[in-house]
Amino acid sequence: MLENGFVMIGIILLINVVYVSFFTIRMILTLKNQRYLAALISVFEVIIYVIGLGLVLDNLDKIQNLIAYALGYGLGVLVGMKIEEKLALGYITVNVITTNISAGLPNEIRSKGYGVTDWMASGREGQRLMMEILTSRKSESNLYETVRALDPKAFIISHEPKAFHGGFWVKSIRR
Known part of the structure; x- marks a missing residue:
């Protein structure tokens, strides 16, 4: 052969x-x-x-x-x-920056099951809403679609966290 x-x-x-x-x-x-x-x-x-x-x-x-x-x-x-x-092993942290401050975006995203930490930030052109969202890599594309549906002009950037300690996700990860 x-x-x-x-x-x-x-x-x-x-x-x-x-x-x-x-x-x-x-x-x-x-x-x-x-x-x-x-x-x-x-x-x-x-x-x-x-x-x-x-x-x-x-x-x-x-x-x-x-x-x-x-x-x-x-x-x-x-x-x-x-x-x-x-x-799609692991998790990613997604940072979302939007000018859509009063739209209730953090709660909309939370209602989809994501953990969101949000705060006000200052950009070159004024106030921005900054959100940090931790999600599994398997859910990454769904999160992007959700954010784009809520604010098509949102700035989205992601990175892979190395370790977790405390907070909303740690309880879910250990299960």
Whole structure:
């Protein structure tokens, strides 16, 4: 089966897509402090890597195998990113700044189940309502849609918090 050039290219391509996808997921789990799951995935990652690299090194005389390896690597990055996007691990903090001060936006957003801290801020052109909202990454796009529906001109920026202590969300996270 491995004597067929197209089969060899397909196997090398597939192995590298799987390897790099595992690599991407392991890196993300490491960054999310999921060390034991990351370690478990790394075991399979290395096995797949050695098999794929071995196939290429045993057949270095065929440039198509090296090209398949490189293409598989690139595709693996894309597949790994898509998998991570679907897993949407962790939480994000979303800051919303609006000029729509009297519209009751914080309570509207709270009614959708989000925790909102709000305060008045000063911008270049006057008073602004500033809101800080913590949500799971799985709910991120729904939050953006909610905010845009309430104020299409709102300024929205997000970042990923590293740790939590106290407050509305800590009780929910520990459950």
